[in-house]
Amino acid sequence: MMEYIDINTLNPAEYNPRLLSPEAQEELKKSISELGIIKPIIIRRSDNRIMAGHQRTKTMKLLGYTHVPAFILDEVNSTDEVRFNQLHNYAECEVSELQPDIRVSIPEGTEGFYTVPNKDIVMVTKGTTNSRVVDLTKMILRYGQFANAVCDHTGKVIISTVYAKTVKLLGMNLLVYVLPEGKDETALKYFSKEYGVFEYSHLDRKTYIQSFAQKMRLRQKNGVQCGHSRSTLYETLVIPFITKDMRILDFGAGQKDYATMLQKKGYLVDAIEFFHRKDGADIIDEKEIRQDCLAICKTLSEHGLYDVVVCDSVLNSVNSLEDEKNVLLSLSALCKPGGMIFWSGIPLLFAQKSSDRKETHDYRSKAVFLDANNFTANFRFGEWYFQHYHSIADVYRLTSQYIGDEIKVYEKGLEINNKRELRGSSFQVSAINERKLSKQEYVDALKHEFTLPLPNNRRWDLDKDILPIFEKL
Helix, strand or coil: CCCEEEEEHHEEECCCEECCCCCHHHHHHHHHHHHHHCCEEEEEEEEEEEECCCCHHHHHHCCCCCEEEEEEEEECHHHHHHHHHHHHHHHCCCCCCCCCCECCCCCCCCCEEEEEEEEECCCCCCCCHHHHHHHHHHHHHEEECCCCECCCCCCCECCCCCHHHHHCCCCCEEEEEEECCCHHHHCCCCCCCCCECCCCCCCCCCCCHHHCCCCCCCCCCCEEEECCCHHHHHEEEHHHHCCCCCEEEEEECCCHHHEEEEHHHCEEEEEEECEEEEEEEEECCHHHHHHHHHHHHHHHHHHHHHHEEEECCCCCCCHHHHHHHHHHHHHHHHHEEEEEEEEEEEHHHHHHHHCCCCCCCCCCCCCCCEEECCEEEEEECCCCEEEECCCHHHHHHHHHHCCCCCCEEEEEEEEECCCCCCCCCCEEEECCCCCCHHHHHHHHHHHHHCCCCCCCCCCCCCCCHHHHHHHHC
């Protein structure tokens, strides 16, 4: 149920990931001045914490509002609190050609908030944003309705049609705001604008949380493969290329499944994952990681830099652009000049399209909320968890800048050029290492990677082992 609440009793959330430019703030002021409050905010009942509607609340204060319409929700967990923020920013402003055509029956002359019985909601067309419907359904079933639609004076829903579709499919009544006649174009004008962008740079980052993204490789349960059992990078590029006289490093090796398999077959493979977990336990295996670092130091001391360095599904789980740079520079630092570097990631286009898949049972269907650098953030396990996506231009630019210009990019084992965008669920890269940068830049990158943060405000100190050896090389 929507209620009106004293604006001075509201508490903003410190994590709010959406930022508003001064120009957007002014547009929001104009919108509220011309249309009034046609979209309630969402707050948590226990402490009046704003979960969605921070910018609207700030603007209403500037305009002198004393009470605001709000959906007040009970017992919202921390993960869903953030998801409300992201989904609500979508549900309240979504205006696109992909939206369904929804009509509602309203009494003649109705203006303002009005509750439409489910039987009076007509879905003329279904639209193509089913993954959003899935996300909205989960939230509504868990906490109740948390948004409203906006319709013109004839009953045509023009804003938040996907939310209206979700409510119709759930058999619920729908709260709508009925615009006065002649105001629909004004509403569409304002709600088609971009009121801020997602911005995650101010959020706390605990790098070891990213280890939850580690995929199971080559695993079986009761004789049946489980999880993401095969690495496209290894299967299509690395294994066909390597020989048993090459020195190979798997950097960011996850649970080291491929490295272990290749070692058993006689390949000279070292592997390190700074947050490798003990099998069957959610504990970082610090003893094994230290041993892996010493193995790398031994190889560097006795044989020099590696012939091949592999970095599989790591760069889509970095926290920041700076982390991405340090990973790529570390790959180049540990690979000999003229050696081969392989890396892989998730295409930007795949992430964008995953929100608009028609088949909602597709495991890849999920809503993503990208910032300007194509990071998305989710609150999982009580911490922020980041994913990063790349366009074909990003792949060529990064590889050329930090590794070398002899680059090949693949999808599903087939080489593609930089004339078309990456379309699949993953991409793979091979590049000859040119060692373009200064020694100090490589040293700085390795120091960063080998001193990554650990739980309980600790950091790795592995730099003291590897840096003296690297500098001699």
